[in-house]
Amino acid sequence: MNKILMGAFGFITINNELREIIFENAERSLHLNANTSEAYTALALAWEFIDHDQKQAEKLVRHAVILNPGNSEAIQEHAFILGRMDEFESAIQKMQMTISLDPLSIPAQNGLAYIYFYQGNYQSTIKQMRGLLELDPSHYLARFIISLSLTALHDYSSALRELDSLSQTYTNINTVAHRGYILARMGEKKDADEFIAKIKQNYGNDPLLEFSVALIYAGMDKKDSSFSWLNSSQEKYGFVYRDKTIGEDIRMRELKEDPRFDNLIYT
Numbered sequence: 077m078n079k080i081l082m083g084a085f086g087f088i089t090i091n092n093e094l095r096e097i098i099f100e101n102a103e104r105s106l107h108l109n110a111n112t113s114e115a116y117t118a119l120a121l122a123w124e125f126i127d128h129d130q131k132q133a134e135k136l137v138r139h140a141v142i143l144n145p146g147n148s149e150a151i152q153e154h155a156f157i158l159g160r161m162d163e164f165e166s167a168i169q170k171m172q173m174t175i176s177l178d179p180l181s182i183p184a185q186n187g188l189a190y191i192y193f194y195q196g197n198y199q200s201t202i203k204q205m206r207g208l209l210e211l212d213p214s215h216y217l218a219r220f221i222i223s224l225s226l227t228a229l230h231d232y233s234s235a236l237r238e239l240d241s242l243s244q245t246y247t248n249i250n251t252v253a254h255r256g257y258i259l260a261r262m263g264e265k266k267d268a269d270e271f272i273a274k275i276k277q278n279y280g281n282d283p284l285l286e287f288s289v290a291l292i293y294a295g296m297d298k299k300d301s302s303f304s305w306l307n308s309s310q311e312k313y314g315f316v317y318r319d320k321t322i323g324e325d326i327r328m329r330e331l332k333e334d335p336r337f338d339n340l341i342y343t
Contacts, residue, residue, distance in 0.1 A: 092126075094126065098126075099122065101115075101118070102119045102122075111144075113140040113144035113147045113150050116136050116139050116140035117137055117150045119136050120134070120135075120137035120154075121133065121137075121153065123136060125320060128315065128341075130157060134157050134158065137150060137153050138154060140154070141154055146177065148174045148183075148184065151170050151171075151173055151174045152170075152174045152187045154170050155171040155174065155187055155191060156187060159191040159194040159195070160320070164191060164194065167194070168188070171187045171188040171191055172188065174187065175188065182211060182212055185204065185207065185211065186205075186218065189204035189221060190221065190321075190323075192204055193221055193224070193323065194323040194324070196228075198226075198228050198229050199229075201222070201225045202222050202225050202226070205218040205219075205221055205222045205225075206218075206222070214243070216242065219238055219241060219242050219246075220238075220242070220251065221322075222238050223236075223239050223254065224254070224322065224327075226238060227254075227257075227258060227261070227326070227327065228326045230261075232258050232262050236255065236258055239254065239258075249275060249279045249282050249284050249288050250284070250288075252271060252288070253271070253275060253284075253287075253288035253291050253292060254327075256268050256274075256275070256288075256292040257291050257295040257327055258295070259271065260292050268295065268296055272292050272293075275292075284317060284318065286305045286309035287305070287309055287316060287317055287318045287319075290302040290305035290306045291327060293305065294330065294331055297330075299331060299334060303331070303336050303337075306331075306340055307340070310340055314341070318342070328342075
């Protein structure tokens with residue numbers, strides 16, 4: 077399961093080879109114990125992130141929760157999948173259930189914030205993540221999602237300051253691309269171009285390379301260039317390789333209005 081999430085963040089490549097590993101391990105686990113909740117949770121994530129089938133993923137993780145109602149990780153993943161399916165009321169209920177099992181759970185607090193983010197409730201997202209940072213001031217994803225939320229609210233200066241508060245330890249292709257996107261939206265074309273060059277130089281083998289460059293071009297309103305890089309990603313992987321953990325990705329909304337977007341496998 078950790079490998080799937082690492083793939084979503086671009087640390088390893090999500091492909092059929094990874095799918096085979098996950099399914100083999102899950103089947104081995106279920107052969108020993110047909111009621112292993114964790115195996116169904118891993119299969120659910122594989123069906124969503126690799127096979128792009130959210131309905132099957134939801135079915136599997138729902139079964140995982142039935143098998144072990146106390147499995148907070150399964151409940152949390154169920155909430156994530158429901159949130160990405162826009163079933164927000166059920167998703168929030170699931171995440172609150174997880175928090176009731178473990179009120180000080182960092183992952184559960186983080187998860188509820190993500191559901192608010194999927195919902196487009198950015199003020200609640202920020203508030204929830206600020207509360208999480210009181211529990212864990214070094215939490216990387218809290219800072220990143222706050223920055224994304226501020227970007228959605230067009231508060232670009234605050235979004236940049238949030239990125240500035242991150243330790244250099246957490247510099248990765250996602251944070252670099254997001255900074256480049258913000259600068260592009262602020263009209264800082266030269267700086268945005270420098271971040272494109274930085275991504276090409278430092279993350280040439282990262283599966284998120286094409287999407288990240290396309291993202292900055294989208295911020296610059298250079299749609300032709302953005303679609304060129306998105307098409308390149310699709311040609312390489314069979315779909316647009318992106319960080320699906322953040323849901324729809326509000327930074328790409330303007331591109332979705334272009335007819336060319338319909339030709340992309342963007343799940």
